[in-house]
Amino acid sequence: NAGVTQTPKFQVLKTGQSMTLQCAQDMNHNSMYWYRQDPGMGLRLIYYSASEGTTDKGEVPNGYNVSRLNKREFSLRLESAAPSQTSVYFCASSPKEGTEAFFGQGTRLTVV
Amino acid sequence: GESVGLHLPTLSVQEGDNSIINCAYSNSASDYFIWYKQESGKGPQFIIDIRSNMDKRQGQRVTVLLNKTVKHLSLQIAATQPGDSAVYFCAEIASGGTSYGKLTFGQGTILTVHP
Numbered sequence: 213n214a215g216v217t218q219t220p221k222f223q224v225l226k227t228g229q230s231m232t233l234q235c236a237q238d239m240n241h242n243s244m245y246w247y248r249q250d251p252g253m254g255l256r257l258i259y260y261s262a263s264e265g266t267t268d269k270g271e272v273p274n275g276y277n278v279s280r281l282n283k284r285e286f287s288l289r290l291e292s293a294a295p296s297q298t299s300v301y302f303c304a305s306s307p308k309e310g311t312e313a314f315f316g317q318g319t320r321l322t323v324v
Numbered sequence: 325g326e327s328v329g330l331h332l333p334t335l336s337v338q339e340g341d342n343s344i345i346n347c348a349y350s351n352s353a354s355d356y357f358i359w360y361k362q363e364s365g366k367g368p369q370f371i372i373d374i375r376s377n378m379d380k381r382q383g384q385r386v387t388v389l390l391n392k393t394v395k396h397l398s399l400q401i402a403a404t405q406p407g408d409s410a411v412y413f414c415a416e417i418a419s420g421g422t423s424y425g426k427l428t429f430g431q432g433t434i435l436t437v438h439p
Binding site: 216243245247253254255256257260262270302304309310312313314315316317318 | 365367373417424425427429430431
């Protein structure tokens with residue numbers, strides 16, 4: 213049982229480049245989330261998907277887009293990367309909204 | 325916006341001591357609280373949770389206390405071990421409002437256990 217799997221684990225981008233962070237869960241969870249973690253800031257919610265077919269903005273959505281491809285997969289896209297998006301990105305899933313979330317191992321993204 | 329915060333950013337203890345990590349929350353609509361442990365290079369891992377209709381919950385070596393009157397949450401770790409060294413986050417989930425259903429995290433406390 214892999215839980216929540218994120219790819220890639222590490223990525224370096226140049227300013228203006230685009231990329232997609234992939235996330236998949238095998239726990240048949242309905243809700244999925246993307247967080248970013250910066251030093252001293254804790255984890256902040258970027259976007260979430262309460263259930264398949266729905267997505268909503270979190271606390272810090274600017275510069276990002278998401279796609280809930282199916283129940284298992286929830287991707288995060290940076291259309292034009294900026295140095296301010298240098299961070300560690302975590303994907304999480306939960307059985308439904310308002311329940312415990314399970315996290316992936318994270319993607320460490322550096323934008324230069 | 326409302327947030328969850330921690331009183332102490334770092335805590336150093338000796339192996340075998342008991343550790344107490346504190347957390348203050350401000351969203352009165354929050355009714356579910358979770359403590360997560362995050363080791364270096366890994367994602368947050370669930371430790372223990374508590375709902376607002378309880379004031380205490382115990383797990384294996386861990387106890388969470390909730391004081392709704394003063395909006396305070398604490399995590400107690402008994403007989404702390406070097407493997408407990410990590411960053412600990414409290415998180416809350418609101419039952420209503422704009423934060424409904426989503427985890428809001430505090431900044432975290434770094435726990436260091438010395439052998």
